[in-house]
Amino acid sequence: MEIAAVPTGPVPVPGIVEHLAGGDSITPVWRNTLGGLTFRLSSGASGRFVKWMPTGTPRVDAEVARLGWAGSFARVPRVVDSGDDSTGSWMLTAALPGDSAVDARFVSNDAASRVAARAIGAGLRELHDRLPVQECPYSWSATSRIARARAAGLDLPVALDAAPPVDRLVVCHGDACAPNTLIADDGSFAGHVDLGSLGVADRWADLAVAMWSLEWNYDGGERLESELLDAYGVARDETRIRYYRALWAAT
Ligand SMILES: Nc1ncnc2c1ncn2[C@@H]1O[C@H](COP(=O)(O)OP(=O)(O)OP(=O)(O)O)[C@@H](O)[C@H]1O
Ligand SMILES: [Mg+2]
Known part of the structure; x- marks a missing residue:
């Protein structure tokens, strides 16, 4: 099992992440124990995050639903979009400060x-x-x-x-x-x-x-x-x- 950590070496960027980035720069920020990846997409001061989970690992759906519910009360990321393809499931969130x-x-x-x-x-x-x-x-x-x-x-x-x-x-x-x-x-x-x-x-x-x-x-x-x-x-x-x-x- 991998260790959850900030990736040090090169990280393969899933196609959907390239697509969501458009022209924004893509920085890998986290790899979890299941091989799921989180990327920061940046353009100037504004930022978004994509969390991507490979096929065969838990889908992001449970988190998307919970963020939608908790967002009215607490400081948690706002989900901008989510989806899946043959490689995995993903969600795009607005960056929280910090x-x-x-x-x-x-x-x-x-x-x-x-x-x-x-x-x-x-x-x-x-x-x-x-x-x-x-x-x-x-x-x-x-x-x-x-x-x-x-x-x-x-x-x-x-x-x-x-x-x-x-x-x-x-x-x-x-x-x-x-x-x-x-x-x-x-x-x-x-x-x-x-x-x-x-x-x-x-x-x-x-x-x-x-x-x-x-x-x-x-x-x-x-x-x-x-x-x-x-x-x-x-x-x-x-x-x-x-x-x-x-x-x-x-x-
Ligand atoms: N919307 C956001 N705003 C700011 N930072 C974020 C946002 N989404 C993710 N991050 C950063 O990305 C990291 C990884 O996100 P997250 O914890 O959801 O991934 P994970 O793979 O489920 O983590 P774990 O290894 O704990 O299971 C967070 O620790 C945080 O630093
Ligand atoms: Mg985490």
Whole structure:
């Protein structure tokens, strides 16, 4: 399996991306573990992003639908167009301001990493506070995730069936790893991307993974975890952190 990262070598540009770019410049910005690619299309100061998923990997449709729903409430990309061809599925979004929380300037030193951890915490607080649970058509509950994983043939430990009682039901991001938070020039939270799994769940389903991803993306993970929780405004909950990390790892 590939590692999700900013591509370093040359990246083959799918035909549809060339087509959508028109005369704009094309910069590869991300390759995910499934071989999906994201490109920035730029012309002067204005920017657009194309996310392309090869045939045989999950289509972008789930994310297009969720962005359409969440866009009325939260800072997420506006979908300009989407579609598919024989090579894969794609969506074109308007650029949000800001850089990914794993941009070089946030991983380069401890002070910058702290700023990033706080922006991730503040961003999750904003998302969880703004998205209306009652109106959300999507679930990301532990039960639904476990059922989906077992239906797909995964052998999940029975211990996962005993989810801790819900602390607070919110609309979760669904993939709150650090690269999916965008940060403005002044260090404040600017927006979220990658919402294909958004749905109603306990807030710790997001928090546990967001905190965990600090270890994967920065030095000094433990200290950064408390920055994230402080900016979110909640005290550590070991039981739920442990459970939602185990569920993440298993699914
Ligand atoms: N509309 C946008 N505005 C600004 N940046 C964006 C936008 N869309 C995508 N990006 C950038 O592209 C990166 C990749 O996008 P995204 O996270 O959706 O791809 P992915 O392949 O699903 O990622 P993952 O590896 O987490 O599954 C983001 O981390 C972000 O930096
Ligand atoms: Mg992502």
